[in-house]
Amino acid sequence: MMKFTNNQLLQNGQMCSVCGEICHWWWFAEIINVSLQAAWKLSDQEKLYFDLRESLFCPFCNSSMRSRLLADMILRTFNLPDISLNDWVKLPVSQKLSVAEVSQAGNLHEYLNRLQNLSYSENDSNDPNIALQDLTKLSYLDNSFDLLIHSEVIEHIADFESALKESLRVINQSGCVIFTTPVLWSRNSLQVADKINGEIVSHATPSFHGAGEAFNRVFWEWGGDFVEICEKLEVYFDYIDPHGAFVIRKIQNNLTKKPNLNDFSKIYSEFTESFFPMDLFSKIKYLIKKSLHLKRKYSSK
Numbered sequence: 001m002m003k004f005t006n007n008q009l010l011q012n013g014q015m016c017s018v019c020g021e022i023c024h025w026w027w028f029a030e031i032i033n034v035s036l037q038a039a040w041k042l043s044d045q046e047k048l049y050f051d052l053r054e055s056l057f058c059p060f061c062n063s064s065m066r067s068r069l070l071a072d073m074i075l076r077t078f079n080l081p082d083i084s085l086n087d088w089v090k091l092p093v094s095q096k097l098s099v100a101e102v103s104q105a106g107n108l109h110e111y112l113n114r115l116q117n118l119s120y121s122e123n124d125s126n127d128p129n130i131a132l133q134d135l136t137k138l139s140y141l142d143n144s145f146d147l148l149i150h151s152e153v154i155e156h157i158a159d160f161e162s163a164l165k166e167s168l169r170v171i172n173q174s175g176c177v178i179f180t181t182p183v184l185w186s187r188n189s190l191q192v193a194d195k196i197n198g199e200i201v202s203h204a205t206p207s208f209h210g211a212g213e214a215f216n217r218v219f220w221e222w223g224g225d226f227v228e229i230c231e232k233l234e235v236y237f238d239y240i241d242p243h244g245a246f247v248i249r250k251i252q253n254n255l256t257k258k259p260n261l262n263d264f265s266k267i268y269s270e271f272t273e274s275f276f277p278m279d280l281f282s283k284i285k286y287l288i289k290k291s292l293h294l295k296r297k298y299s300s301k
Contacts, residue, residue, distance in 0.1 A: 004028035004056060017071040018108065019061035020084030026056035026065070039207035040221060046184065053182075053243060066180055067106040069245045070151055073178045076239070077147075077247055089114045097146040100170065102133050105151040112149070119145070123153055136162035143172040151180045152209065158195040158219045164235050168250055176238070177248040185242065187223035194219070231258075 005025035008014075013022040031054035032040075032047045042050070056065040063071070071085040080088060088094050089111050098117045101109060103124075112118055119140070121133035133139060135150065136159050148167050154160045167177040192204040200217065209216040227240060236258045239247035252258075 001027045001029045001055075001057070015084065016058040016061060016063060017068045017075060018063040018085050018111065019058060020086045021058065021060040023058055023060065025059065027059060027062075028052070029055040029057070031055055036207055036209070039205045039218075050182065061107060063107050066151070066243070067108050069241060069243050070105055070108060070149070070178065070180055073239070073241065073245045073247055074147070074149070077176055077178060085111045098144065100140065100145045100148040102135055102138075102148065102150045102167075103153045105149050108149075108151075123150075123157075136166055138166045138170050140170040142169055143175075144170045146172060146175045148175070148177045149179065152182065154179065155181050155218055155220045155222060156209070156216060158191075158193065158200075160220060161233050161235075164230065164233070164248075168235070168248060168253060171250050173250055173254070175250050177250075178246070180245045181222055181226075183222040183224075183226055183242075183244045185224040187221075188225050189223040189229060190221045192218055192221055 003025045004027065009024050009026075013024045015021070016023050029051070031051050032042065036042075037047050053066050054064055057063065058068070072081070074085065075081050075083065075088060078088070078094075085108065095116050097115065098119075099112065099115055100119045101112050101121070103122050104120075105112065109120065113120065119131075121131040123133060123135050125132060135153060135157060148171050150167070154163050157163045164177075167179075171177060190204070192202070192207065194201045194203065207218045209218060222244075227237060230237065234253070235248065236253050237246050238249040238252045
């Protein structure tokens with residue numbers, strides 16, 4: 001790994017939204033292996049984008065940029081964007097929340113596990129000490145939770161529609177679902193595999209995330225039409241971050257007037273048009289700047 005910084009970080013530092021420490025640099029590492037890059041048909045620039053998203057680790061708590069993004073979404077949703085997740089879980093109001101974490105949300109689990117009413121499960125696990133929950137067939141009752149969280153899961157589920165609708169079913173009327181999933185906005189979504197009668201059918205070269213474990217088999221490669229695909233399924237997002245984080249409010253999905261894509265189209269057009277044509281050095285600076293300021297820029301609206 002190597003240290004990753006810029007002038008702003010060096011001079012002013014940036015609070016890690018997970019642990020709350022002030023960081024003047026992040027750890028960078030190459031996360032995307034050669035086989036995944038080939039299967040996903042990533043250019044070197046696109047690989048770098050995902051390497052940055054999956055690394056830029058906090059030197060204090062080791063949270064990745066993606067984990068901090070998920071923490072940002074939680075804090076933004078509860079109107080507390082200026083504190084850390086470490087502080088948020090200590091609040092009496094947070095301790096009263098009923099929260100479901102379906103599949104461990106990176107090192108956020110360490111902090112979420114301090115909540116009194118956390119229901120933690122895995123979508124796929126061989127550990128007998130961890131509850132199993134199939135995200136497409138959750139065992140929870142309707143309206144059970146204030147918040148449901150999952151990270152980098154739905155791309156590994158053939159029936160992602162059921163996964164999203166089940167997530168909505170088990171949160172209460174004022175609750176929300178927050179999740180992350182990798183998106184390449186410059187492409188269209190592609191279903192690379194399906195599951196028919198319990199058997200996996202490949203539509204393209206099989207690819208696996210993580211360290212190549214069988215449960216990390218990829219079924220969907222999301223592209224710029226991901227939001228539109230979800231809206232056609234009558235799943236409407238309350239907030240979208242171009243780095244692949246999404247917030248669904250149940251009350252928003254129950255309203256007659258649904259949110260539209262107009263505002264979001266401006267965000268992701270700016271993101272893709274500004275990021276991908278740049279030279280390597282400019283890309284790095286741009287992505288760091290985005291990761292530091294995106295929350296503040298759009299949460300003020």
